Amino acid sequence: MAEKASLWRTATAGLRLAVMLDSAFTAAQIRPLLPGGPGGLVVVTSRQRLTGLHLDGAAFFRLEALGPAAGMELLTRGLGEERVAGEPKAVRQVVSLCAGLPLAVCLASARLASRPRQPIAALADSLAPDSDRLAALEIEGETTVSKALDASYAVLEPSAARLYRTLGDLPLPTFDVRTAAVACAESEQWAQHRLDELTEANLVEDIGPDIFRFHDLVRIHAQSCARNTESEDARSRTLRRVTDWYLQTATAAEQLITPAQFTLPRDYTHPSSVPAPFTVEREALGWLDAHRNHLMSVLRTAAARGWHTTAWQLVDAMWPLFLRLRHYDLWIEAHRIGLDAARHDAHADAERQMLNSGAIGLAAAGRTEEAADWYASSLQAARDAGDVRDEGQALLGLGGCRLDAGRPDEALRHLNLAVDAWQACGYPRGVALARILLGEIALQRQDPARAIPLFAQAHETLVAVSDPHDAARALAFLGRARAQEGDHARGTGQMREALEVFRASGAAHWQARTLEMLGDSARAQGDGDEARTCYARARSLYEVTSPADARRLERAATRP
Template sequence: MDAAQEDSHKNSISGLTRLYGPTVQARDVHGGIHVHAVRDGAAPPPPRQLLPVSAHFTDRCDDLAALGELLTRAGRNTSSRALIVVSGPAGIGKTTLVCRWLRSLSSDFPDGQFYADLRGHSAGGPAGPGEVLDQFLRALGAGALPVDVAEKASLWRSWTADARIAVMLDNAFTAAQVRPLLCAGSSSVTVVTSRRKLTGLRMDGASFRQLGALGTAAGVELFSRAIGEDRVATEPHAARQVVTLCAGVPLAVCLASARLASRPKQPVKTLADALTRNTERLAALEVEGEATVSKALDASYAVLSEGAALLYRRLGLLPVRTFDSRTAAASCGEPLGWAEARLDELVEANLVEDVGPNACRFHDLVQIHAHGRASAEETASAREEALRRVCDWYLETATEAEKRLTPAQFTLERTLVHPAGLPVPFTDDPGALAWLDSQRMNLMALVRAAFQCEWNAMTWQLVDAMWPVFLRLRYYNLWLEAHQVGLEAAQRERNAEAERQMLNSGAIGLSAAGRIDDAAEWYSQSLRAARDAGDVRDEGQALLGIGTCHREAGRMAEARLYLNQAIAVWENCGYPRGAALARIVLGEIALAETNPSRAIEHFNRAHAGLLAVNDPHDAARALAFLGRARVRAGEHTAGAAAMQEALAVFSSSGAAHWQARTLEMLGDSAWERGDTGPAADFRAQAIVLFQITSPTDARRLRDLLAQT
């Protein structure tokens, strides 16, 4: 090959090249490589997570210019990232200002704009850094994520090292809450908003901007945008008085103007007189601006229709972060159309923020006010009923998603006190998974609330219904927390069947997260419980789990002991599928111990048994291992054909993880035979798929490719 031909075959990735999705760079890659990128091969869109900005945004020219100057100043130091803290009282407009500013800079940060509410003053407590890192990394296209927060932070820094992104961390409470979320790139900017000054971030290179109240002229302009310039021109003194009484706090001005806008014939002076009266109910809070906002909230609440006031109170009771019309309907036990109309009224009154498709939320001060009104005006039984109705609706809906996504999964009983009967918000499997994913934090909040209320059955039933989101999307922190809470609830209720379900499902999560010894302990508890209950099938499941844990820990003798016990138990009770699954693990042990003939025996029996019970997925797993064992026994052609046959099954079903496993086995087999080109092809394809399903395996294979 001459020099020109050699240059034409180079594969060079360098400089400012942007790569999207899992990417493999190798020296010699030949043949027809089929790279399956996520989302039908399209580059994942850069995240655009900033909240929408109200059309009533007014003034703040000096603040916008100051933020621009801080960014320019930070940009002069090319070795460090830009970090800006915007602080100010509650309701002063920090979130709106920063969202407006960063949106105007979207072309400067083409790789994404990220947003997270750190909930620094939320009744439910601040957001943990692990939760936010999960959100950010998944938006970038990362697959299964590590459990450890430090590992997540390291991965976040790696992904953002060369990226040009803007990150908004809203409503922070402490500097320590912010630090793990800082990106690494010197071409990026992170903006933090907080009621506190967060001077501790100065050591991280932060610049600071304190946000003050609107001036009278700007406040009047904001006020007039809602009620119209004519009404302000007619009563200019009263308009200035309203702005003064609102202390120039934009949230208070918006609430006041929304109330007046709904009453076109009411004089502005009437509103000013109402705000003058001491009707505040949040004065005990010691954050500047909150008492002012409370006056406006009381005034806005006083003129709501009866139905909207009821919905306002009921939503204020809920632990969820966002809500939609279905949640609203469930909380009041009303039809969907009724809830949509009442929710629109709350949005119009600026009591509820519309933050995206099918998602609304309270400002934290408004949520406190709504909760206070509910506590004052609703009976304890009515408050409890509202929460229970929402729990019931979430349980109904999550169970419908579970039935779609994991139909073979054994489902525990469901106990509904107030069936909502509302239409589910999805019509297909992708929609069901997307709903579970978008609602996972609300579901977890309801799990915690149900547990606190000692609704034990509701607690573990919600956890059980969340199984598909744990299994498919691998939110390890939530998986483990949910099952710990669910297990305690099942034990508290003395429901042995639910207890075993929580132990087994939780143990799978522990094992997947790499906590093998903890998983073995949970399986051991399940084994004792199954034997106490005389549940032979569950006994076999626990034995299989313990055996698998021992194999993963390298304790092969102990693994064989438990796996053979599982086979004996299941064969005695007439459950051949379980026995076949245990034989797959025994075959893997034999392969690891370089005993291919013994492995072939196990895999053959497992494959035949799984075909007999019509389990094509697990039969294909057995077939892939059988092919690998045959290659190790010297039957390369027959073994490769078996692996290709299994690969076709996995490709057809979309089982990405097992496609990757099989491709890796094909690559190993080709390498052992000396076919280095096909080996590199297979391994490259496996890396692409592992990047989505198992980043640890992807790194392991990349290291292997680099060594060869």
């Protein structure tokens, strides 16, 4: 995707191009599709605010409902001018009752088109049974659509009607066969057959390989059916099943992607037999990324319902998503929810985990002082609990914050304390992580001779404890240090070896970091073409995961 996005920007750099992107869900969906150069215009429609696009220079316009003339035009396109001209008053009434909602107008048009002999006035009468319904229409637009949907819902087989109600009650933007099966506690085959029936009835949309969704107003209808049919206990059990399945699946992904990461226990009210849809690390990371908005929706639901244990466990299970792909806004929001949940749950280990993992996200997002506050809270909590390993983690984080704040001497003090703590409790992986940061300080001070043994020791340890991701980080820095010292060929080879590890795992942020280091090394050797190629590839990756880094690199690349 990053290479496609880069090619798209290159191909469009010299064009005056207008791009229409309809029904976007997140800002991250939009960024890879922005054309290059200053001559383009991109128009994005969404039911979300997409405030993150403000960082990309977007201007925001709230679209009001269709006016009477536009509604008449839309209805006329569906019915033909001759039929509309025969009942102008009834047409105006139908448009008015649709309250300017395009979907409602289209549904009304489709219903009338399928009944060519039915007077338009008959539909107008059926849409306006009483004034209360008109009041509801002005707020949501639901009443207008519900009449058309009631007829489709009424002829569903009972099992399909049950799935319709169940899916409408889920806090998810889309769903797949597995989600449908889990929600109804049925098999995947059962769910596939029922989804086929709902798709045939035009009650759900098939928008991709095993991806379905409701139109917004259809979802309102399905949710209303659930409220009117299912008990509160039954609806709660459904949400619990789906929440547990997302926790179970995210945990399976975590175990594949970061097996060396300390994982807190998991508790399931409704463990599922539906398997995870992945078997290898890259597939697991792809699933986490594709379902990040689902995971956040489920997390918010768990927190709102007071399922505190489930909430912080979900955040813990999402760690590889944040670590590898750097969705900073989600990272920080999730850990605020997780920290609150851990405190409500009175789970001291989880509270420290949320503080440490959340602080890493705050620091990565450039919110260094706030991150330091979280680390300081974690450090005190670890000392109170007598947990030396967690104490080392907090000290490591504080060292990183001091380094980011331009205070390397304070960073060294914290990092050396972290090394002492971890050596005392026998945690070699932690010592290796601290040595990576100590090596970075040496590199900043233009002392590659001191940095090389630190990175080499870290790499050797991380390989021994089966942590390939962090081992590759150490290897990338080791290559950069060797290139700085003058061994350009060996250093470049090690950086490229690390880059292949990151490519294989899908770690976009560290692909970008390594490419940036390769670009720096090429520029130092006077190879401007290779430097520009590496920087361009790094920017294309940063633009998807971290626009601020993309802008920083663009500025740096233009300096002599």
